[in-house]
Amino acid sequence: xxxxxxxxxxxxxxxxxxxxxxxxxxxxxxxxxxxxxxxxxxxxxxxxxxxxxxxxxxxxxxxxxxxxxxxxxxxxxxxxxxxxxxxxxxxxxxxxxxxxxxxxxxx
Amino acid sequence: xxxxxxxxxxxxxxxxxxxxxxxxxxxxxxxxxxxxxxxxxxxxxxxxxxxxxxxxxxxxxxxxxxxxxxxxxxxxxxxxxxxxxxxxxxxxxxxxxxxxxxxxxxx
Amino acid sequence: xxxxxxxxxxxxxxxxxxxxxxxxxxxxxxxxxxxxxxxxxxxxxxxxxxxxxxxxxxxxxxxxxxxxxxxxxxxxxxxxxxxxxxxxxxxxxxxxxxxxxxxxxxx
Numbered sequence: 001x002x003x004x005x006x007x008x009x010x011x012x013x014x015x016x017x018x019x020x021x022x023x024x025x026x027x028x029x030x031x032x033x034x035x036x037x038x039x040x041x042x043x044x045x046x047x048x049x050x051x052x053x054x055x056x057x058x059x060x061x062x063x064x065x066x067x068x069x070x071x072x073x074x075x076x077x078x079x080x081x082x083x084x085x086x087x088x089x090x091x092x093x094x095x096x097x098x099x100x101x102x103x104x105x106x107x
Numbered sequence: 108x109x110x111x112x113x114x115x116x117x118x119x120x121x122x123x124x125x126x127x128x129x130x131x132x133x134x135x136x137x138x139x140x141x142x143x144x145x146x147x148x149x150x151x152x153x154x155x156x157x158x159x160x161x162x163x164x165x166x167x168x169x170x171x172x173x174x175x176x177x178x179x180x181x182x183x184x185x186x187x188x189x190x191x192x193x194x195x196x197x198x199x200x201x202x203x204x205x206x207x208x209x210x211x212x213x214x
Numbered sequence: 215x216x217x218x219x220x221x222x223x224x225x226x227x228x229x230x231x232x233x234x235x236x237x238x239x240x241x242x243x244x245x246x247x248x249x250x251x252x253x254x255x256x257x258x259x260x261x262x263x264x265x266x267x268x269x270x271x272x273x274x275x276x277x278x279x280x281x282x283x284x285x286x287x288x289x290x291x292x293x294x295x296x297x298x299x300x301x302x303x304x305x306x307x308x309x310x311x312x313x314x315x316x317x318x319x320x321x
Contacts, residue, residue, distance in 0.1 A: 003292055010304060012201075014143050024257075034258030034302070036228050038274060043131075044141030060145060064304060078110055078204055088141070090117060090171060090201040094226075094304040097292055119308075121250050150238075151248030167252060185217055185311055195248070197224060197278060197308040 005095035009070040010062060013077065014040060015087040017057040023077075027063060030072045036062045044086055058086075064096060112202035116177040117169060120184065121147060122194040124164035130184070134170060137179045143169045151193055165193075171203060219309035223284040224276060227291065228254060229301040231271040237291075241277060244286045250276045258300055272300075278310060 015023065020037070027035055040058040063073065074089055081087055122130065127144070134142055147165040170180065181196055188194055229237065234251070241249055254272040277287065288303055295301055 003289055005288075005305065008304070010306070034256060036254050036256035036258075036272065036274060036302075038145050038252050038254045040143050040145045042141060042143035044143075058143065060143060064302065074112075074204060075110055082204075088143075088171065088203075090115070090203045091112065092117070092199060092201045092306060094306045096302075096304045097288065097296075145252050147250050147252045149248060149250035151250075165250065167250060181219075181311060182217055189311075195250075195278065195310075197222070197310045198219065199224070199306060199308045 003097055005097060007093055008064055008096045009067055010064055010092050010094045011070045011073060011089065012091075013061040013063070013073075013087065013089050014042070014058055015061070015081070016085050017059045019081065019085055019087075020059055023061065026076060026080075027061075027073065030076060031069045032063045032065055032073065034064065044088065064094070110204055112204060114200055115171055115203045116174055117171055117199050117201045118177045118180060118196065119199075120168040120170070120180075120194065120196050121149070121165055122168070122188070123192050124166045126188065126192055126194075127166055130168065133183060133187075134168075134180065137183060138176045139170045139172055139180065141171065151195065171201070217311055219311060221307055222278055222310045223281055224278055224306050224308045225284045225287060225303065226305075227275040227277070227287075227301065227303050228256070228272055229275070229295070230299050231273045233295065233299055233301075234273055237275065240290060240294075241275075241287065244290060245283045246277045246279055246287065248278070258302065278308070 013023070017039070024035070038060045040060040042058055063070070065073070070091055074091070077087065077089065120130070124146070131142070145167045147167040149165055170177070172180070177198055181198070184194065184196065227237070231253070238249070252274045254274040256272055277284070279287070284305055288305070291301065291303065
């Protein structure tokens, strides 16, 4: 590319939609600079997750961040939520433009 | 990470929404432990795929699984559907927590 | 896999939904063979991006293409839009079936 790309982590979290307010607060607290949410539905270890039902709808949350922030989010969500909520997390490497936007914390 | 992450495959299937019931049956039969669906629309080799029309709406299906299950799904869907349906599949490596949830088959 | 998989780029663009018509024209002009759009919302450097508001809703656009096409799209969108619009782009490697469908340009 003519523009410099830098490696960052893309953390994807799929969970119950009812967790959204709490999750968004945790992401901010742990230093994520942004997130993207899409509505989803599906089936997993916790049974049928149907997007057409309020409480059991799913969300798919993407967070572009550095390694340390991804670690902090995964560890915190795993400890705090995964025992009691349907939650799947996976991490992949991506190349991004303007990596300064995706630092762990402001400044 | 403090928590152990393991490598799995993330298989993404983009196809006509009308295929969903059949696709979901195939995924279960081939050993997928779960899936996530989001509504989508788009354009591809099969022409405009408009999410606002019933029959030609698209779905984006994600399956987190092991290598052998990804192979079985890709081979089966390619053989059975891709000649007659708009369908795109791609596979990427992801790191997951609790990899036991994403084995090919129960047990 | 029994079927041959080839490496391609998956370019994901998250931007304001109002950009969609222009973006789709640019993608076609730059040689993308197809794209997939899902509705999204989120928060980023440009403030709260709420999917329930018309103008500030977000879209998540995926383009499966070769390296040169991904470069052209990233460079063009960065130059033309990223200063004035909320826009995030990231690129990852994926394995695809039927790579001829994802060449940069027809033919």
